[in-house]
Amino acid sequence: MKKDPTDLRPVLWREDKLIIIDQTLLPGEERYIELKNTEEVVEAIKKLRVRGAPAIGVCAAYGLYVALRERMRAGRPAGRAADAGTCFRQAFWETAAAIGAARPTAVNLRWAIARQEKVFTDAEKAGKDPEEILAALLTEAKTIHAEDEEACRQMGENGLTLLKPGMGILTHCNAGALATSRYGTCLSPIYLGEASGYGFHVYADETRPLLQGARLTAWELARAGVDVTLICDNMAQTVMRKGLIDAVCVGCDRMAANGDGANKIGTAAVAILAKEFGIPFYMFVPTSTIDLATKSGNEIQIEEREGAEIAEMWYNKPMAPAGIKTFNPAFDVTPAAYITAVVTERGIVRPPYGPGLKRIMEQYEL
Ligand code: MRU
Numbered sequence: 001m002k003k004d005p006t007d008l009r010p011v012l013w014r015e016d017k018l019i020i021i022d023q024t025l026l027p028g029e030e031r032y033i034e035l036k037n038t039e040e041v042v043e044a045i046k047k048l049r050v051r052g053a054p055a056i057g058v059c060a061a062y063g064l065y066v067a068l069r070e071r072m073r074a075g076r077p078a079g080r081a082a083d084a085g086t087c088f089r090q091a092f093w094e095t096a097a098a099i100g101a102a103r104p105t106a107v108n109l110r111w112a113i114a115r116q117e118k119v120f121t122d123a124e125k126a127g128k129d130p131e132e133i134l135a136a137l138l139t140e141a142k143t144i145h146a147e148d149e150e151a152c153r154q155m156g157e158n159g160l161t162l163l164k165p166g167m168g169i170l171t172h173c174n175a176g177a178l179a180t181s182r183y184g185t186c187l188s189p190i191y192l193g194e195a196s197g198y199g200f201h202v203y204a205d206e207t208r209p210l211l212q213g214a215r216l217t218a219w220e221l222a223r224a225g226v227d228v229t230l231i232c233d234n235m236a237q238t239v240m241r242k243g244l245i246d247a248v249c250v251g252c253d254r255m256a257a258n259g260d261g262a263n264k265i266g267t268a269a270v271a272i273l274a275k276e277f278g279i280p281f282y283m284f285v286p287t288s289t290i291d292l293a294t295k296s297g298n299e300i301q302i303e304e305r306e307g308a309e310i311a312e313m314w315y316n317k318p319m320a321p322a323g324i325k326t327f328n329p330a331f332d333v334t335p336a337a338y339i340t341a342v343v344t345e346r347g348i349v350r351p352p353y354g355p356g357l358k359r360i361m362e363q364y365e366l
Helices: 038-046 053-073 084-100 107-125 130-160 188-195 212-223 233-241 267-277 353-365
Strands: 011-014 017-021 032-035 168-171 201-205 227-231 247-250 254-256 261-264 281-284 331-334 341-344 347-349
Touching (some): 032 053, 053 084, 053 107, 084 107, 168 233, 201 212, 233 267, 247 267, 261 267, 341 353, 347 353
Parallel strands (some): 201 227, 281 341
Antiparallel strands (some): 017 032, 254 261, 261 331, 341 347
């Protein structure tokens, strides 16, 4: 039965608990798990139980709070710390560092932790005690969560102005509800349009090696009654050549100041193909994903993951010779020159991206 796409929320704050959908089990099983401490939060982010740049940021913000709360309840760290305040401070900075380092590419993780670090520093300066600081951290996590939900809804409205009823849309990886607080970034306009009868035809790249397109995008779109066709990554050229694609819509993990955008491995190849076929390539980038401190895509650290994801995972038996050398970069950078427009919650930015992104971010600071 068709389900309301807006009810899909990968990160939940319920009865004082941090709950996530374990995305490694989808599409077979929709299981919700609680994350209670630093180890569980870090493991969930590393293993992609929670994934997608904005969702990782939201989870990290709550995760820092629950992990610190757990450490305080357990009376750690004891050690040589002189007093309760010092213990608390030490626990905060250790936890922030551990969670902040769980994955390197999506800037939302460091961005959310940096927001919590500011809350902590300001609260300490104001002379607040650990209980009050914990309360302030929880409030900030809820604010980040609510802001992301609103940003996604707004990106949907902005993105929809670029799309027309009946369009064929190619997407890569999963930048849907599962990757955010709600709605998604690049799938948000598709859900909004669908509610108004746009009748989009979405083509989802399977997205090797972790299959976010097959397991997550195809699942959440089909669940919402959107017409979705799953293709292998190496079929993008064929569907474009057949005239089935009118626009490419993808998410982003970190956009540098010059408009280069890191996203799931394989995105850049799709962008290059789109340019060849004269198809607009839209990158959906909430301001929490724009990193003006990074000048260009060359400076973005690309996560490298285990070779087993390529050689063994999903297969009944290993599909590569034992001990084969592998290279498994999880993201690539789409050069700004291949991006037709950047859709943010503050508006649509067109090239040249340097001044446009700066303007959007200054607006954000106000
Ligand atoms: O490795 P993942 O699944 O976390 O990668 C996710 C992506 O690349 C998404 O496209 C990106 O985070 C944008 S999510 C709105």
